Every structure is written in C-alpha cells, then in structure tokens.
Amino acid sequence: MNKKAVKTILTLILAVILFASCGKKVSYRDDLTAKEVIDKIEATVPLDDGYYSVDSDYLDFYFEGADALIDSYEIRIANTSTNINQFGVFKVKDGQAEAMQALCRGYLSLKMERWVLQADYIAAEHPKMEDAEVRIFGNYVVYTILTKQDKTAVFKAVEELLKQ
Amino acid sequence: MxxxxxxxxxxxxxxxxxxxxxxxxxxxxxxxxxxxxxxxxxxxxxGPSTDTKAALATSTAGPDDTSGPATNPAYLGPTEDYGQDYIDKIIFVGDSTTYHLVSYTVLSGGRDTKQVWVPIFEENGSKLPTLSLDINIAQVQINYPRTGEKMTIPEAAAREKPEYMVITLGINNGVPCLGEDEFKRCYRKLLDALIAASPDTKIMLQSIFPVSSDYSQKTPSITNEKIDRANVWVTDLALEYEKHGVKFLDTNPILKDSTGCLNAAYSNGDGLHLNKIGYEKVLTFIRTHGYPKS
The missing domain is CATH 1.20.5 (Single alpha-helices involved in coiled-coils or other helix-helix interfaces)
Incomplete structure (x- = not known):
C-alpha cells in the first residue's frame, strides 16, 4: 500500500517537472548572422569611441577549437583601452551550443585570472569582470563583459530579437 | 636452539x-x-622556468646567452654618439613606461612632442596611458599626435612612415600573464602589421625596464626574474625579424642596481616607471648604441 502511494507520488512529481520544463521551452530563430545580432547588442551599450571587431587571430588565440563549432562569430571590444566593455556572439552548428558555451566560460575565466594578476590595473573596471556571463539562445551563444545593468539590457535585447 | x-x-x-x-x-x-x-x-x-632561462637572462646580454651581443646580429652594440638629430627621428611606441617620455619632457618639443605613440585616455580628469601586449594589439587605437585622429599603430605607421621606431612592450599583460609562445605571438602580431604598413622603418625592440624590489613584493606577478625572462623572448624576436632590419636595444641592465632591481636613482617612486634621470640615461644609451648606418 505504502509502496503504491510512493510510486504514485513520484510519478506525479516527474509528470509535473516534465510539463513544467515543456512549458518553459523557448524556441529561437536562427536566420540572423552573428553580426546582425551583435549590432543589436552594440546599439544597447553605445560608447563615445565605439567598438572594434576582432580579427580571426583573436578567435584562434582565445577560443581554440571554436572553428569546428560555429557558423559565424563576431566579437566587439571597446576602442578605449581603459574601458573593458566587450561582448561576443557565436552562431553555432546544431547541437554545439553547450560546447561553445564551455569555450566562452574558459575564456572568461582566463580573462579573470589574468585580470587578477594585474591587481591594480584599471581597478575601476573590475566589477565588469566579476559580472561577465555567457548565455545560450538556441543556436546563438552570447557572452558579455559589461556592467550589471548593461548586461541585463543586452541579454534582454538579444532575447527579444531572437525569441520566436 | x-x-x-x-x-x-x-x-x-x-x-x-x-x-x-x-x-x-x-x-x-x-x-x-x-x-x-x-x-x-x-x-x-x-614557458621556461625562472631557474633555467631567467638565470641565463639575468642580464639579457649574459655571456652564456646565445642571443647576446656576440652572436646575435640584431643586438645593438656601442657606437659613436649619433646625437640629438637621431633621437628626433625616432617614434616611440609602447605603454606607460614609454608615455612618460612626454611627461618628463625629455624629447624635443617637450609635452608637445609628436614622437610618442601610446594610447592615452582621459578618465575622471586624469590621463591614462596604457597598452597591453595582447593578440589584438595591432587593433588598439592611439591618438595620432600630428592630427589628433584616432587610428591603430600600424595605420599611424603607414601615414607617417617613420625612419626609426623604438618599441617597448610587455610589462602590461605580457610579463605577468603570458608564456613564451603567447608573448611572442602577440608581439609578432604588431611587428607583422608594422612591417607591412611601413617596410622601410628601422624598428628597434627595447628591453622591458626593471622594477624595484618593493614593486615586486607588492605585485608578485611582475618580478625582475620574469622581466629578464621576457627580455630573452624580445631578443629572440629581434633575431627572428632581423631579416626585416629589426634590432634589439638592451637598456634594461643600465637601469639596474647591484641587486638586479630598478636603481632607485632612476625610479619615479612607484618602482615601475622611470624618472627624468632614468629616461635621460635611456636616451643616451639609444644614441650611443645607434642603428647601423647603411
């Protein structure tokens, strides 16, 4: 009797979890290039001196192995080197979002590690390093090194842009 | 039994x-x-441990150093005094350790000199000159001194076509963070871009200046052992690019005291940057270790 009750309860819990996660599943479009997505991001966090796009050496240097995971990418860094604003968008091949997210996390960890080694170097920018984050939006992986407010605004903008 | x-x-x-x-x-x-x-x-x-290669590089011109003056054709040895005219033809590229050539007014033109190319940014009313040795170094913008326009260092070189250029890089990001391969890869990125932009410019790579022992204690990621190790890599790069006329200027040893740290007489007090006497010492070394006349 007890066993039967436990079984029923467990089944119910599993069913609830299953339905709950089904309800949360959001689908994202994937017809935009990484550049189109990042232009939207840049518009959300404009700077007087603007941003520049890194070249392919930057990808090879910091995201080793990314070539095999992505269709396109775009990384923008603040032109003012005393401002560490930075963000990147990777449009990944199907099923590669988690792998790319792991590469981005590795990159952010390395940046943080090196940042700590230069303790007092542009200390005012430190909170941006601490708030660095990477998120997945379907087949897009987006990372930011921004203030908390800017990060929130950027992820919201990306969500609105890509959500179907 | x-x-x-x-x-x-x-x-x-x-x-x-x-x-x-x-x-x-x-x-x-x-x-x-x-x-x-x-x-x-x-x-x-x-990269190599401090026990091995750093020992070799205590002075970057140590007797056992195969890339030292005796065997390294890129190494600039003593010459006649090339004079102030020679210094006036040089563009100095680097980080804050280069920028203070401006603030100590040791170049012709004093604070209005057009010879120093360092990214400088205003923040809360103060100037922050900085340049990190990183893979994106050729994309970082400076204020081109002749016009005030923002452009990358290679773009400025393409515009100005300087006769001589002294590059001093590595104290930011390089020494504290990068191993040999990464250090050289980042440095090459700038050298390749500069050579492509202005092939006739005679480029001299200057050794990274020493720091005081107090500074190393406060910032353990930047020690003279690490700087000496990185200076061996700079020497290697000069040799690698010697075919493009790149030379190596070893000013580091002349700034050290008997303990191998930055001589207090040449420090501005923070243990990292030089004072006016230090920069004058460096400039004298540069004009008496001139680029070979063709």
Whole structure:
C-alpha cells in the first residue's frame, strides 16, 4: 500500500517537472548572422569611441577549437583601452551550443585570472569582470563583459530579437 | 636452539627492513619521475622556468646567452654618439613606461612632442596611458599626435612612415600573464602589421625596464626574474625579424642596481616607471648604441 502511494507520488512529481520544463521551452530563430545580432547588442551599450571587431587571430588565440563549432562569430571590444566593455556572439552548428558555451566560460575565466594578476590595473573596471556571463539562445551563444545593468539590457535585447 | 631462533628472528627483521627500504626507494623514484613530468608539462604551458632561462637572462646580454651581443646580429652594440638629430627621428611606441617620455619632457618639443605613440585616455580628469601586449594589439587605437585622429599603430605607421621606431612592450599583460609562445605571438602580431604598413622603418625592440624590489613584493606577478625572462623572448624576436632590419636595444641592465632591481636613482617612486634621470640615461644609451648606418 505504502509502496503504491510512493510510486504514485513520484510519478506525479516527474509528470509535473516534465510539463513544467515543456512549458518553459523557448524556441529561437536562427536566420540572423552573428553580426546582425551583435549590432543589436552594440546599439544597447553605445560608447563615445565605439567598438572594434576582432580579427580571426583573436578567435584562434582565445577560443581554440571554436572553428569546428560555429557558423559565424563576431566579437566587439571597446576602442578605449581603459574601458573593458566587450561582448561576443557565436552562431553555432546544431547541437554545439553547450560546447561553445564551455569555450566562452574558459575564456572568461582566463580573462579573470589574468585580470587578477594585474591587481591594480584599471581597478575601476573590475566589477565588469566579476559580472561577465555567457548565455545560450538556441543556436546563438552570447557572452558579455559589461556592467550589471548593461548586461541585463543586452541579454534582454538579444532575447527579444531572437525569441520566436 | 634459542640462539638460532633469535638469529632467525633478527634475519627476518633485517629482511623486512630491506624490503621496506627498497619499496620506499621505488616510491621515491616514481614520485621524482612524476614530478619531473609535471614540471616539464608546466614549462611547456608557461614557458621556461625562472631557474633555467631567467638565470641565463639575468642580464639579457649574459655571456652564456646565445642571443647576446656576440652572436646575435640584431643586438645593438656601442657606437659613436649619433646625437640629438637621431633621437628626433625616432617614434616611440609602447605603454606607460614609454608615455612618460612626454611627461618628463625629455624629447624635443617637450609635452608637445609628436614622437610618442601610446594610447592615452582621459578618465575622471586624469590621463591614462596604457597598452597591453595582447593578440589584438595591432587593433588598439592611439591618438595620432600630428592630427589628433584616432587610428591603430600600424595605420599611424603607414601615414607617417617613420625612419626609426623604438618599441617597448610587455610589462602590461605580457610579463605577468603570458608564456613564451603567447608573448611572442602577440608581439609578432604588431611587428607583422608594422612591417607591412611601413617596410622601410628601422624598428628597434627595447628591453622591458626593471622594477624595484618593493614593486615586486607588492605585485608578485611582475618580478625582475620574469622581466629578464621576457627580455630573452624580445631578443629572440629581434633575431627572428632581423631579416626585416629589426634590432634589439638592451637598456634594461643600465637601469639596474647591484641587486638586479630598478636603481632607485632612476625610479619615479612607484618602482615601475622611470624618472627624468632614468629616461635621460635611456636616451643616451639609444644614441650611443645607434642603428647601423647603411
């Protein structure tokens, strides 16, 4: 009797979890290039001196192995080197979002590690390093090194842009 | 009979002890082997250890250093005094350790000199000159001194086509963070872009200046051992690019005291940057270790 009750309860819990996660599943479009997505991001966090796009050496240097995971990418860094604003968008091949997210996390960890080694170097920018984050939006992986407010605004903008 | 039993017991004990010693020795050997392997792996990842190559580079011109003055054609040795005209033709590229050539007014034109190319940014009313040795170094913008326009260092070189250029890089990001391969890869990125932009510019790579012992204690990621190690890499790069006329200016040793740290007489007090006397010493060295006349 007890066993039967436990079984029923467990089944119910599993069913609830299953339905709950089904309800949360959001689908994202994937017809935009990484550049189109990042232009939207840049518009959300404009700077007087603007941003520049890194070249392919930057990808090879910091995201080793990314070539095999992505269709396109775009990384923008603040032109003012005393401002560490930075963000990147990777449009990944199907099923590669988690792998790319792991590469981005590795990159952010390395940046943080090196940042700590230069303790007092542009200390005012430190909170941006601490708030660095990477998120997945379907087949897009987006990372930011921004203030908390800017990060929130950027992820919201990306969500609105890509959500179907 | 009793004595035979006792003898056997001693024999057994001795045999046991020998076995234990042999096992311990085996464990030690295995441990040493594992440690050696780990050390080798670490060196592969972070460049050579300070024990090996840094010792070689205590002065970047040490007698055992194969890339030193005797064998390295890129190394700039003593020459006649090339004079102020020579200094006036040089563009200085680098980080804050280069920027203070401006603030100490040691170049012709003083604070209005057009010879220093360092990214400078205003923040809360103060100027922050900085340039990190990173893979995006050729994309970082400076304010081109002649016009005030923002452009990259290679773009400025393409515009100005300077006769001589002295590059001093590595104290930011390079020394504290990068291993040999990464350090050289980032440096090459700038050199390749500069050579493509202005192939006739005579480029001199200057060694990274030493720091005081106080500074190293406060910032353990930047020590003179690490700087010396990085300066060997700079020497290697000068040799690698010698075919493009790149030379190496070893000013680091002349700024050190007897303990191998930045001589207090040349420090502005923060243990990292030079004062006016320090920069004058460097400029004198540059004009008396001139680029070979063709």
């Amino acid at each position: 009793r004595s035979t039993n006792q003898k056997n017991r001693y024999l057994r004990a001795a045999t046991g002890a020998v076995i234990v010693i042999v096992v311990l020795l085996f464990v030690c050997i295995v441990e040493l082997f594992v440690l050696a392997m780990l050390n080798a792996k670490l060196q592969d990842k972070e």
